[in-house]
Amino acid sequence: MGSRTKVALGVGAFGVAVYEYYTWNAHRVRKKFFQAESKIAPEWTTNPLPSRAAQLKALECTKEFDVLVIGGGATGCGVALDSVSRGLTTALVDKYDFSSGTSSRSTKLLHGGVRYLQKAIMGLDMDQYRLVKEALHERGNLLQIAPHLSGPLPIMLPVYKYWQVPYYWLGIKMYDIVAGKECLQSSYVLSKEKSLERFPMLKKEKLKASIVYYDGQHNDARMNLAIGLTAARQGAAIANHVEVLKLLKRKDKDGNEVCCGATVRNNMNGNVFDIRAKCVVNATGPFTDNIRTMDDAEIPKICQPSAGVHIILPDYYSPDTMGLLDPSTSDGRVIFFLPWEGYTIAGTTDSPTDITPHPEPREADIQFILNEVKNYLSPDVRVRRGDVLSAWSGIRPLVVDPSSKNTQSISRNHVVHVSPSKLVTIAGGKWTTYRSMAYDAVEAAVKHCDLKPARPSGTDGMILDGGHNWTANSYIKLAQDYGLETDVAKHLSTTYGSRAVAIARMAMVTGRRWPIVGKRLVEDLPYIEAEISYGIEEYACTAVDFLARRTRIAFLNTQAAEEALPTILNVMKKELKWSKERVEKERQDALEFIYHEMGKKINFFQTRESALEHSQGVHLSPIDLDRYKKRFNLFDKERKGFITRHDLKSVLDQEFEEGQIKDDDLSDMLNEVDLNKNGKVELDEFLELMSSMREGKVIGNRLATFMRQGELRKIKEREDIAVSRSGGGV
Template identity: 45%
Template sequence: MFRHAVKQVASRKLVAGTAAAVVGASFYYNQLQSTNNWDNASIIQNEAVLANPVDSPNVNIPTRSELVNNLKTTDQFDVLIIGGGATGSGSALDAATRGLNVALVEKDDFASGTSSKSTKMAHGGVRYLEKAVFQLSKAQLDLVIEALNERAHLLYTAPHLCKILPIMIPVYKYWQVPYFYAGVKMYDIFAGSQNLKSSYLVSKANACEIAPMLDESKLKAGLVYHDGTFNDSRMNSTLAITAIENGATVLNYMEVKQLLKDPSSDQLTGAIVEDIETGEKIQINAKVIVNATGPYSDKILQMDNNKNGKPDEFTQSAETSIATKVAVQNPHMVVPSAGVHIILPSFYCPREMGLLDANTSDGRVMFFLPWQGKVLAGTTDIPMKTVPENPTATEADIQDILKELQHYIKFPVKREDVLSAWAGIRPLVQDPRKTPKEGATQELVRSHFIFTSDHGLVTIAGGKWTTYREMAEETIDTVVKNGKFNVKPCSTRKLKLAGGENYDPNLAALLAQKYHLPSKLSEHLANNYGTRSPLICDMFVADDHNRLPIYLAGKEENKVYGTVDFDSFRYPYSIAEVKYCVHHEYARTTLDFLMRRSRFAFLDAKQALKSVEGTVKIMGDELNWDEERRKQETDYSIEYIKTFGV
């Protein structure tokens, strides 16, 4: 957070300066209220009154085959969106709810890239607030306020996936107490009426009681502020499903091979896509095309720039491993950097409160957050020259985080405690129509960036998970303008996502009572599937076999229990959950479930490896895989999960 204290400044001047900043921030915030179109009252008034949250919802979504058929038989879509990450899926939902005929294609799975590898924070960005104050930057301040507004939206639209999380900043120097206090109070001020809870100061004794793992010998106090934490990949797939339920044609495993152009005007008219599952080529015609591929934006821009509508070619060795395969060789718009996170056991952090290291050895901010019953730690910031297909965490990255953690944890920080580790590409973007000077960063955009190419391609890049909805709204505003569409206004601020309808904070208890579930299982279902949970519970009722952990799938038929790894019972992932994700959430591969619909491999890569065979068995039976496909799934899934720090 406020990590770059100017040590030459005397404490009195610093305190006075930050106090003045708080006053100025309050004035500036009041001036901005007239432009804030978030209307809590209208949202409450417009929220639909639905059935009991533990009643099985009547959900009928199209099959993948039906979606593919719609893709092939539609003469022309209003908009084709390329990319099924947070922004692409959010844009599909926005466009569909405005009345546009939408197609979205994703070459892999929803959230298979950056959108599943975030810090899981729905936050305003306290680091940007520091820059806004010290650099007197209105742009940075606007970025914070925008994110704080959208943070409130995330908590409203998906209450089962996004929760309020208090975060404590340990303070180790007395002069930092008023400095950090002023900072978190400014954070409260700019959130305004959407502030989650007021920040507060805790004494050294209370800080140690909250976080007994902290080294109290140097601790002076703690500052607690509040942000949101969420399940990013489940949020992403939920956006895609909600878009489908609102009429969009959304498909994973559809790769764009070529952009089509009108020979007379050179304007884009559509794309040729390949169904990864069948190899079939499909032509999609669309009035407007959106590039929402995040770190891979340059590949679609290459297609747009090239006369033949195809990307630049480059060769890679046939022996290239998963960890070294390159997706984009010479990115021009995206300035990629890798952010690494690791997962640790729950004893590294308070169970109900995160920790923020505001003074790391290299000046970065480091989070240590309770997440899905574990502790998420990160992140690094490592510049890259190419965009990898599957970024991975190196051993040096992992050791970096562990070394930082040891600075304030009183017990030994051990490498064997790392349950999983991964890397995601966090792109800064620059305007590809300009050529920045060598080594200059003036052209880099910390916020999101939208532009339309000469051929009509609308590209949205940059930004952060928290602001996905506003990014999507602005993207579809551009689509509407370019396509001259007559549509309904944006309504996504007031929309509950699938599983969030009629959500009750006591849903876990209600599920436990109605279906006689253990509390850990009912909490898992309520916090990941919301009011769609009864559909999984109904499978438990229909067949006791569906209650088994996925590790046992296939083994129970032969009564092979002698070699059971009972550690598998520590995790609530059941056979029924896999079946639900296949039939209701378009999971098509083993990794779709183990990594993104559930977060098994992110939380414990070793245990996820032991469940590959069972997951292949369940999905293979549901999707009629032959023996060759089952072997391919098994081999690739094991190879991929092994890159997660195992």
């Protein structure tokens, strides 16, 4: 055992000796992580949310703001909230939507970083230690200020070698100790039997025990939005889809050029105007260097982007109250396997990438995650490529500190840099520490731009929009008072917090005995139509804004997102007064987003082609082969050996009401299976599709689903005839 390891274990042993003190202290404060403290909501919570038109007018007509923030991600919205909490007049713009980039594509964890603590101990690195300490404080703060959007999550670390049990146990206990009063719950060891009881899907061969520790989990895009809406209710002028075209500059009293605002364009209507400000803060994440080069074209780049891919799997892959951590994958990366929003999220990867506003997941990364997941799950659980319901890539903006002597070294923490023209750049860091990053950025702005705040920052402990007077039982009152289904009421409560009542009041009457109100957007998800109108009030300007960030439908299930799209377009068309051309553009933009950025391109084409073209033929039993041929022949009545859109339409028109199945939908169904792109599906293509579905390589194919419905209808017709011929069954 090396000297560093001995020191590390010694430190761990000492930490365990004082652990009991932290444990009893943690019990005193733990309750606040499960529900918001009962206190009178501040006055700003009653302020109406300004409309987007009002926000744009404020941006255009205000003579000069104290602070202009560029970037509407977690850090940018955090800067706006910190600034306005100090009494500074504040503006914020984003070229796309709030949380449209990295902030909506995270692992959904609020954590201090178990890996970083391990490095701190093994390397006796105080910088790493301080980073973990700061992150654990911010984790606790987020769980307190947004209890409806976040909560503690137990995460299991399975152990397959006896010597690793005390090793990992000491490390996790140190994590508890460093958290101090912010400790969510004490970690503990489970026997093999108890581990399998808590996580039945776990591989039991060679399993010795497991260690369970607690971190936080949240709805990242909604959390980002809550930060922005809190700033808006407190007086910040914020607007999405407003692009910075150039930075404005003026001469200061010493004759130096300093930033004094930006020329921007409202990308919804093309209107160009100037926003004046005493200080400009660059909080654009992966696009940090784009704004920095607007300030100085010769300045060296500091962002070194890394792509992280996540996938969504069905809920049966994990328990709904326990996550899993793979601390050492085949290439040394860490994989999390977590329940989230009724599904299972797995990720992340870490690989160099180009900076793009529209990152796409790679098939190689998806396969890597599936293979790692397979290593930890029981052979009873078939890890199938076809079970991937969506996949996305997020760009992590790793940065080098331009103020550091070693400008080639990636900074472990966030970086605040002030240029000679007083452009304040905040970059790096991670989701959990957004608030401390924002605080540091505004501190730099106050210092270098001669701002005069009326009071200190008030964001530490400031409950976010929707969090006041919310409890874990708030959904019950929604269900009782408005007649919502229980899962819908829970979804509204944990998405909008105390603002959920407004959506319940807007919900349409169903005309059924139960539920009384709340028409669903898609059958198997708890989202309702009233959320579309409310999403517009929350500054949703496009169908993608709603599908991806006001709700999380696109992130959870690409097929469900497509199914919900027509209703979303219809409501937004009426409320935003869209033309037919605009509706069509929105439809195409949404489908492109689902297809490219949410992984449907891979799921329905790359996966299908590899599954069908490389399946080495059809693998069906004689009984199944005969059954699927008969199903095919129900549509191929002329025995041509292929089916066309006309064949599908002639059968499905008998099953569905006229106009319910559109020609475009039929064409899309055929294209999903038509590998040689000849406009028809041959028998061998259909049989290979069914073979791949039986093997789990492809799931949820629409053509196969509709053809099965047609077959069932024919069977029912034959049964009905048989009963009538027997005298009606008498």
